[in-house]
Amino acid sequence: xxxxxxxxxxxxxxxxxxxxxxxxxxxxxxxxxxxxxxxxxxxxxxxxxxxxxxxxxxxxxxxxxxxxxxxxxxxxxxxxxxxxxxxxxxxxxxxxxxxxxxxxxxxxxxxxxxxxxxxxxxxxxxxxxxxxxxxxxxxxxxxxxxxxxxxxxxxxxxxxxxxxxxxxxxxxxxxxxxxxxxxxxxxxxxxxxxxxxxxxxxxxxxxxxxxxxxxxxxxxxxxxxxxxxxxxxxxxxxxxxxxxxxxxxxxxxxxxxxxxxxxxxxxxxxxxxxxxxxxxxxxxxxxxxxxxxxxxxxxxxxxxxxxxxxxxx
Amino acid sequence: xxxxxxxxxxxxxxxxxxxxxxxxxxxxxxxxxxxxxxxxxxxxxxxxxxxxxxxxxxxxxxxxxxxxxxxxxxxxxxxxxxxxxxxxxxxxxxxxxxxxxxxxxxxxxxxxxxxxxxxxxxxxxxxxxxxxxxxxxxxxxxxxxxxxxxxxxxxxxxxxxxxxxxxxxxxxxxxxxxxxxxxxxxxxxxxxxxxxxxxxxxxxxxxxxxxxxxxxxxxxxxxxxxxxxxxxxxxxxxxxxxxxxxxxxxxxxxxxxxxxxxxxxxxxxxxxxxxxxxxxxxxxxxxxxxxxxxxxxxxxxxxxxxxxxxxxxxxxxxxxxxxxxxxxxxx
Amino acid sequence: xxxxxxxxxxxxxxxxxxxxxxxxxxxxxxxxxxxxxxxxxxxxxxxxxxxxxxxxxxxxxxxxxxxxxxxxxxxxxxxxxxxxxxxxxxxxxxxxxxxxxxxxxxxxxxxxxxxxxxxxxxxxxxxxxxxxxxxxxxxxxxxxxxxxxxxxxxxxxxxxxxxxxxxxxxxxxxxxxxxxxxxxxxxxxxxxxxxxxxxxxxxxxxxxxxxxxxxxxxxxxxxxxxxxxxxxxxxxxxxxxxxxxxxxxxxxxxxxxxxxxxxxxxxxxxxxxxxxxxxxxxxxxxxxxxxxxxxxxxxxxxxxxxxxxxxxxxxxxxxxxxxxxxxxxxxxxxxxxxxxxxxxxxxxx
Numbered sequence: 001x002x003x004x005x006x007x008x009x010x011x012x013x014x015x016x017x018x019x020x021x022x023x024x025x026x027x028x029x030x031x032x033x034x035x036x037x038x039x040x041x042x043x044x045x046x047x048x049x050x051x052x053x054x055x056x057x058x059x060x061x062x063x064x065x066x067x068x069x070x071x072x073x074x075x076x077x078x079x080x081x082x083x084x085x086x087x088x089x090x091x092x093x094x095x096x097x098x099x100x101x102x103x104x105x106x107x108x109x110x111x112x113x114x115x116x117x118x119x120x121x122x123x124x125x126x127x128x129x130x131x132x133x134x135x136x137x138x139x140x141x142x143x144x145x146x147x148x149x150x151x152x153x154x155x156x157x158x159x160x161x162x163x164x165x166x167x168x169x170x171x172x173x174x175x176x177x178x179x180x181x182x183x184x185x186x187x188x189x190x191x192x193x194x195x196x197x198x199x200x201x202x203x204x205x206x207x208x209x210x211x212x213x214x215x216x217x218x219x220x221x222x223x224x225x226x227x228x229x230x231x232x233x234x235x236x237x238x239x240x241x242x243x244x245x246x247x248x249x250x251x252x253x254x255x256x257x258x259x260x261x262x263x264x265x266x267x268x269x270x271x272x273x274x275x276x277x278x279x280x281x282x283x284x285x286x287x288x289x290x291x292x293x294x295x296x297x298x299x300x301x302x303x304x305x306x307x308x309x310x311x312x313x
Numbered sequence: 314x315x316x317x318x319x320x321x322x323x324x325x326x327x328x329x330x331x332x333x334x335x336x337x338x339x340x341x342x343x344x345x346x347x348x349x350x351x352x353x354x355x356x357x358x359x360x361x362x363x364x365x366x367x368x369x370x371x372x373x374x375x376x377x378x379x380x381x382x383x384x385x386x387x388x389x390x391x392x393x394x395x396x397x398x399x400x401x402x403x404x405x406x407x408x409x410x411x412x413x414x415x416x417x418x419x420x421x422x423x424x425x426x427x428x429x430x431x432x433x434x435x436x437x438x439x440x441x442x443x444x445x446x447x448x449x450x451x452x453x454x455x456x457x458x459x460x461x462x463x464x465x466x467x468x469x470x471x472x473x474x475x476x477x478x479x480x481x482x483x484x485x486x487x488x489x490x491x492x493x494x495x496x497x498x499x500x501x502x503x504x505x506x507x508x509x510x511x512x513x514x515x516x517x518x519x520x521x522x523x524x525x526x527x528x529x530x531x532x533x534x535x536x537x538x539x540x541x542x543x544x545x546x547x548x549x550x551x552x553x554x555x556x557x558x559x560x561x562x563x564x565x566x567x568x569x570x571x572x573x574x575x576x577x578x579x580x581x582x583x584x585x586x587x588x589x590x591x592x593x594x595x596x597x598x599x600x601x602x603x604x605x606x607x608x609x610x611x612x613x614x615x616x617x618x619x620x621x622x623x624x625x626x627x628x629x630x631x632x633x634x635x636x637x638x639x640x641x642x643x644x
Numbered sequence: 645x646x647x648x649x650x651x652x653x654x655x656x657x658x659x660x661x662x663x664x665x666x667x668x669x670x671x672x673x674x675x676x677x678x679x680x681x682x683x684x685x686x687x688x689x690x691x692x693x694x695x696x697x698x699x700x701x702x703x704x705x706x707x708x709x710x711x712x713x714x715x716x717x718x719x720x721x722x723x724x725x726x727x728x729x730x731x732x733x734x735x736x737x738x739x740x741x742x743x744x745x746x747x748x749x750x751x752x753x754x755x756x757x758x759x760x761x762x763x764x765x766x767x768x769x770x771x772x773x774x775x776x777x778x779x780x781x782x783x784x785x786x787x788x789x790x791x792x793x794x795x796x797x798x799x800x801x802x803x804x805x806x807x808x809x810x811x812x813x814x815x816x817x818x819x820x821x822x823x824x825x826x827x828x829x830x831x832x833x834x835x836x837x838x839x840x841x842x843x844x845x846x847x848x849x850x851x852x853x854x855x856x857x858x859x860x861x862x863x864x865x866x867x868x869x870x871x872x873x874x875x876x877x878x879x880x881x882x883x884x885x886x887x888x889x890x891x892x893x894x895x896x897x898x899x900x901x902x903x904x905x906x907x908x909x910x911x912x913x914x915x916x917x918x919x920x921x922x923x924x925x926x927x928x929x930x931x932x933x934x935x936x937x938x939x940x941x942x943x944x945x946x947x948x949x950x951x952x953x954x955x956x957x958x959x960x961x962x963x964x965x966x967x968x969x970x971x972x973x974x975x976x977x978x979x980x981x982x983x984x985x986x987x988x989x990x991x992x993x
Contacts, residue, residue: 204420204423205415205417205420205421206420206421206422206423208381208413208415208421209413209415209421209482209485210434210438211381212379212381212408212412212413213408213412213434213435213438213439213489214404214405214406214408214409214438214439215434215438216405216438219438223423223426223434224423227425228423228424228425366853366854366855367853474941474942474944475710475941476941477941504709504710504880504941504942505709505880505882505921505924505925506709506920506921506924506937506938506941506942506957507937507938507941507942508924508926508937509923509924509925509926509935509936509937509938510937510938510939512926512935512937513934513935513937516934531853531854532854532926533854533928534883534925534926534927534928535926537926537927537928537932538926538932538933538935557932561928571855572854572855573928574858575854575855575857575858576854576883576928577857577861577881577882577883577884577886577887578883578886578887578927578928578929579882579883579886579910579922579925579927580886580910580927581886581887581889581906581907581910582907582910582911583886584886584887591855591858591859591862592855592858592859593859595823595824595825595826595853595856596853596855
């Protein structure tokens with residue numbers, strides 16, 4: 001290697017072979033999709049805003065104690081029936097619920113159950129989807145058809161009806177059981193996305209290359225297929241968390257979801273059912289938090305998806 | 314290994330595909346005869362150029378030679394050994410000897426891996442070849458060998474230009490010190506000025522390591538610059554095969570003549586030269602290849618016999634070691 | 645070419661009607677610039693002041709590698725770049741009428757009628773849900789307001805003219821029922837349907853096999869001859885240009901580096917880049933040993949070096965090349981070259 005190659009001002013006599021070809025990235029490089037997307041995302045205020053809000057909500061769910069005591073005692077279980085359903089007052093910005101407990105503390109503590117169900121259900125569904133989706137995408141035609149048919153059966157089943165039936169037949173309805181039931185009906189959509197995305201990666205030239213190198217199926221899945229197929233699935237999962245939270249609230253509102261002593265937005269909305277005309281704050285505050293959380297998660301997922309899809313740029 | 318055993322040999326290779334997914338509505342599934350009886354041999358340290366237009370079966374043949382697909386009939390022998398007859402662990406080991414370079418430098422590299430990871434991947438798959446701590450230095454040396462700055466080893470594919478990416482692909486193919494490289498249109502995605510760099514790199518590596526190439530391309534001018542022998546494919550069959558100079562200067566098959574005459578000549582003074590052949594029509598579909606000689610529908614010399622009788626390859630001539638499948642060859 | 649004035653580039657007098665000036669050059673592109681707009685505000689210039697003139701009945705080839713700006717220039721002249729993503733500067737006068745300042749509706753009326761384009765990818769340029777005959781007939785009807793029956797007859801006639809066998813029957817077929825070569829013929833039929841005097845062909849054969857490419861190039865040359873139109877051929881292929889062009893312009897990094905009559909350019913390139921390209925192209929004749937490549941690769945937009953854009957790859961680079969960009973200047977008799985130190989072309993060698 002000659003130094004002349006690095007100093008173009010000098011006049012090279014002959015084009016030296018093996019010159020390190022030095023120039024920047026080519027502009028049309030859309031293949032480093034993930035990298036380009038991050039650069040793109042960092043510039044988008046919507047992404048930063050929703051991402052920040054999502055982090056804040058996670059913190060809220062993980063450590064409600066940090067926030068609950070801002071205005072009053074912050075304990076959702078300390079109640080005085082005398083204050084039943086009173087509106088906002090000093091130290092109690094959201095007012096009291098029917099039991100006379102501080103509504104603000106309750107709403108803050110409700111984030112844990114709602115997000116917990118959302119994350120747990122999505123996580124369970126995602127785990128199933130990754131296993132089945134990879135199997136369907138990588139294995140032969142028969143496995144693929146069997147998994148596809150099972151997926152179709154679950155997709156064809158009316159979700160709400162199914163969830164009500166299953167939840168009615170279990171005795172304890174705490175966060176893990178409700179999440180489990182929601183996952184039971186949530187995995188098929190994600191499985192389909194995993195399968196489609198695995199199949200598109202499987203046809204990629206670099207996977208053919210790896211096969212020609214003699215790589216094992218496991219190596220191919222672990223090194224190439226999963227990392228490249230995961231992004232769209234994770235985006236879908238983010239959006240799914242929002243959907244699951246809504247579903248949990250709906251089921252709880254219908255009386256088949258979480259039960260006291262759990263604290264969740266769904267339960268608070270259910271409690272407001274009979275009195276929201278006279279005491280609208282009972283509905284408004286938990287409803288606002290629920291809508292805001294779902295909005296943040298879905299917008300966040302959408303922004304990431306748009307950035308990853310080069311056609312959308 | 315005795316010297317008279319060819320490095321790579323294909324015997325009577327046939328690959329038929331069913332087109333379409335399911336026979337719905339009484340429509341019969343058509344059979345695509347992608348490769349329809351191909352015999353090839355590759356000698357040590359030499360380059361076999363394989364030319365043909367789209368749909369002639371070049372890509373299918375690549376996959377068969379690489380043992381990525383199972384042929385409908387026929388065998389692929391590497392140093393006399395039938396790859397597909399081997400148990401899978403043994404097959405994986407034999408793959409070291411025969412490596413692939415693909416056409417598209419944009420899609421053949423995993424976008425999530427760095428150049429270094431890509432080049433050392435073969436060694437991570439064949440772990441017994443080299444201890445772990447030696448793999449990265451070897452990968453860097455390979456990058457240097459193909460003309461890349463090892464300082465860029467930690468960049469991702471999208472940070473390189475097309476030509477550089479193709480060099481990464483070549484470095485990866487060299488990692489296991491193979492004897493054969495199967496190159497599927499390795500320069501057709503590159504610009505002219507860069508294409509010449511990569512062609513020269515191939516030739517240089519061949520001189521240095523005694524590699525043998527199967528060089529598949531549609532561009533006859535490119536093949537002329539790399540190949541020692543040339544095989545011309547049309548609709549899944551090899552219609553002419555011989556020494557480069559023989560085939561290029563005295564093509565015997567009418568299709569070879571037409572192909573050569575259709576290559577645009579970058580010299581305006583040759584414009585309007587006599588003897589230029591412009592074929593009529595398009596290549597027929599491989600689902601319904603014409604009877605007899607597959608080329609007879611476009612051939613200006615076609616006679617009745619061509620439509621009924623499939624020509625067999627002539628015995629190799631002594632001078633140019635050329636074989637041609639034509640009832641009425643030139644010369 | 646009866647008009648000796650075509651050499652000059654007269655600015656049209658401001659008071660004259662802009663419509664037709666028989667003396668003005670057929671297509672005169674001056675200082676064309678294209679900026680690709682970016683959401684983040686970092687606009688990228690991809691065409692840096694390209695100028696060329698297309699005369700009656702001639703074929704001019706714009707040759708360049710990927711990213712040289714040749715296709716974008718053509719799209720800009722055709723007014724096909726979406727204003728939301730690209731800003732076009734300079735002028736492109738068709739018989740004295742500046743296309744780039746025309747109101748959109750008047751430009752639309754002109755496009756197809758006087759100046760038409762053939763694209764590389766015929767499959768995506770044709771509507772897959774409509775029959776090809778209908779698409780050709782629609783082009784005629786939209787511009788000339790003739791009846792259905794007449795448009796149909798003319799479409800069949802056009803299909804015959806681009807040598808589609810059995811045109812009356814194939815009129816009813818959809819694009820996917822045609823082979824790549826036949827689809828490109830249909831594109832050409834649509835382009836010449838209204839008898840334009842400028843035909844722009846953007847890599848018309850790149851997607852085709854070499855035997856089919858020969859057919860299409862032959863057809864384009866014949867049609868140009870028959871109709872007396874001018875052809876602007878955009879290609880990366882030095883061989884194609886050598887076979888069809890009268891004059892050739894070599895583009896690199898959004899600029900024209902050299903322009904000359906075809907024989908002169910291929911025999912005695914004046915720009916080191918042109919020479920490098922000619923040395924790098926694989927040939928069927930001559931020495932089959934090592935090709936002479938150009939080191940490095942073409943710069944992407946936004947990564948342009950200072951001075952001459954080619955200097956990092958140029959074997960003859962000197963100090964001045966790294967700081968000062970050379971202008972495209974005449975080099976008699978008929979050549980333009982943008983190089984501080986052009987190669988000797990006097991022919992005395």
